[in-house]
Amino acid sequence: MRVRRLQTEPADAGAGTMEKIGFVGLGYVGLTFAAIIASQGYDVVGVDIDKEKVDSINRGVLPIHEEGLDKYLADVVSKGLLRATTNYGDLADRDIIFVAVRTPSRPDGSIDLSYVESAARSIGEVLRDKKSYTLIAVKSTVIPGTTRRLARIIGEVSGRRPVEDYSVVSNPEFLREGLAVRDVTNPSRIIIGETDNRGGVILEGFWKNFYHKLGRSPVILRVTAEAAETVKYASNSFLACKISFINTIARICEHLPGCDVLDVAKGMGLDPRIGPHFLRPGLGYGGSCLPKDVKAFRAFAEELGEDPYLLDSIDKVNETQPLRVVSLLEEKLGGLKGRIIVVLGAAFKPGTDDIRESRGLLLARILAGRGARVRLHDPNSKALENARRVLGDTVEYASSLEEALQGAHAAVIATDWPEYGALEPSVYTRLMERPLLYDGRRIYDPELYSSSGVEYYAVGLGRP
Ligand code: NAD
Numbered sequence: 001m002r003v004r005r006l007q008t009e010p011a012d013a014g015a016g017t018m019e020k021i022g023f024v025g026l027g028y029v030g031l032t033f034a035a036i037i038a039s040q041g042y043d044v045v046g047v048d049i050d051k052e053k054v055d056s057i058n059r060g061v062l063p064i065h066e067e068g069l070d071k072y073l074a075d076v077v078s079k080g081l082l083r084a085t086t087n088y089g090d091l092a093d094r095d096i097i098f099v100a101v102r103t104p105s106r107p108d109g110s111i112d113l114s115y116v117e118s119a120a121r122s123i124g125e126v127l128r129d130k131k132s133y134t135l136i137a138v139k140s141t142v143i144p145g146t147t148r149r150l151a152r153i154i155g156e157v158s159g160r161r162p163v164e165d166y167s168v169v170s171n172p173e174f175l176r177e178g179l180a181v182r183d184v185t186n187p188s189r190i191i192i193g194e195t196d197n198r199g200g201v202i203l204e205g206f207w208k209n210f211y212h213k214l215g216r217s218p219v220i221l222r223v224t225a226e227a228a229e230t231v232k233y234a235s236n237s238f239l240a241c242k243i244s245f246i247n248t249i250a251r252i253c254e255h256l257p258g259c260d261v262l263d264v265a266k267g268m269g270l271d272p273r274i275g276p277h278f279l280r281p282g283l284g285y286g287g288s289c290l291p292k293d294v295k296a297f298r299a300f301a302e303e304l305g306e307d308p309y310l311l312d313s314i315d316k317v318n319e320t321q322p323l324r325v326v327s328l329l330e331e332k333l334g335g336l337k338g339r340i341i342v343v344l345g346a347a348f349k350p351g352t353d354d355i356r357e358s359r360g361l362l363l364a365r366i367l368a369g370r371g372a373r374v375r376l377h378d379p380n381s382k383a384l385e386n387a388r389r390v391l392g393d394t395v396e397y398a399s400s401l402e403e404a405l406q407g408a409h410a411a412v413i414a415t416d417w418p419e420y421g422a423l424e425p426s427v428y429t430r431l432m433e434r435p436l437l438y439d440g441r442r443i444y445d446p447e448l449y450s451s452s453g454v455e456y457y458a459v460g461l462g463r464p
Contacts (some may be wrong), residue, residue, distance in 0.1 A: 333410060
């Protein structure tokens with residue numbers, strides 16, 4: 001793999017003329033950026049292969065749940081600043097094209113690059129007859145070396161010359177679902193990984209101008225494409241490591257009567273070298289990024305001949321974390337067959353309808369597989385709909401908490417939605433046949449719950 005030297009030349013003034021923006025992939029990342037960039041007066045066209053999604057966007061209706069994005073979308077569509085299409089040809093006049101298609105895991109955990117490669121081929125076809133220069137920025141999370149590979153695909157398909165006719169840069173994304181609007185308008189950093197200097201200069205200029213309009217000036221780091229790609233994986237693996245670390249400590253605390261992992265995490269977090277963030281114990285990390293990124297990085301390290309001990313352990317702790325509550329329920333209920341168990345939370349975290357790798361879904365699947373009657377609830381009806389598409393009739397779906405808890409033998413908090421945090425213990429004692437509650441996200445006060453008739457267990461809480 002050829003690694004280029006760090007580029008440090010500043011952006012030139014002419015970079016601000018890149019006003020026609022294209023997006024390929026209008027999911028959580030692509031659509032959030034497309035709508036917010038359009039809101040600053042840029043002319044944005046987005047391509048997606050999902051016709052239903054495209055139609056919904058063109059009606060100004062958000063096809064996903066993302067806090068605050070609906071207003072942006074309705075506004076920019078009504079002003080004609082954002083248009084969605086299934087036709088790649090509509091990208092022909094774009095100055096910059098961002099690629100934000102999915103990069104899922106293959107069954108062996110390695111990354112599936114077929115979507116980004118297919119997008120690169122389609123972009124190559126668009127560039128074939130184009131006379132002016134185009135910058136392609138890869139926002140999708142891809143293993144090191146991929147951006148350079150996509151540049152080659154685009155060159156082969158289009159027959160155009162790199163640098164003169166097009167450049168491809170890596171521009172990894174760090175937004176958090178549920179907080180995407182905040183993260184896009186106020187990012188922690190912008191990483192630009194270039195395969196040539198021209199591309200880096202132009203993208204730096206674009207982001208400077210865009211954030212200037214918002215009154216912000218985030219740190220911009222320009223590095224090689226390989227370094228940028230690695231920053232993304234290293235960051236997500238580190239965050240996942242912190243979660244698996246505190247879950248490991250939680251397991252130890254559970255053996256120590258009176259020891260609460262929350263106190264331990266607080267004590268650790270006061271050390272400025274450690275910090276308090278991402279030390280929340282729970283059922284493990286889920287979502288569309290951390291699980292697949294740790295697995296993909298692990299597979300990549302192995303491919304390079306490196307033994308991925310640490311990445312393996314992070315993943316193993318996460319995969320086994322939900323099994324602990326299954327064992328506890330089995331023990332306390334004397335088996336799971338026919339027991340009504342409520343899983344509270346289908347979304348992988350609050351504020352989203354995304355159920356990918358959600359711990360709640362995983363738990364529901366395991367419990368149902370062991371003969372329990374599982375009732376799944378989520379305050380977000382879209383998340384519950386998404387869950388139904390995946391789990392079908394293997395579980396029951398409750399649209400209200402009353403319906404979920406009525407006559408149940410146990411309940412597990414799988415997602416820390418504020419709606420669950422606001423519940424009084426009496427809701428559980430009144431509705432459930434046996435008010436056995438497992439707080440898998442540590443949203444309740446153990447003293448209050450243990451003293452009010454609830455059979456309360458929690459991750460990382462030492463048991464007598
Ligand atoms: P997503 O699944 O929500 O959206 C991807 C979109 O791409 C879908 O609408 C799909 O129909 C479309 N698509 C697939 N193939 C296409 C093609 N060939 N041409 C055009 N459209 C195509 O995915 P996402 O969550 O937005 O993630 C996108 C990328 O960003 C991934 O690589 C992910 O790892 C990364 N990322 C995601 C997040 C996050 O929080 N979701 C955060 C940072 C980075």
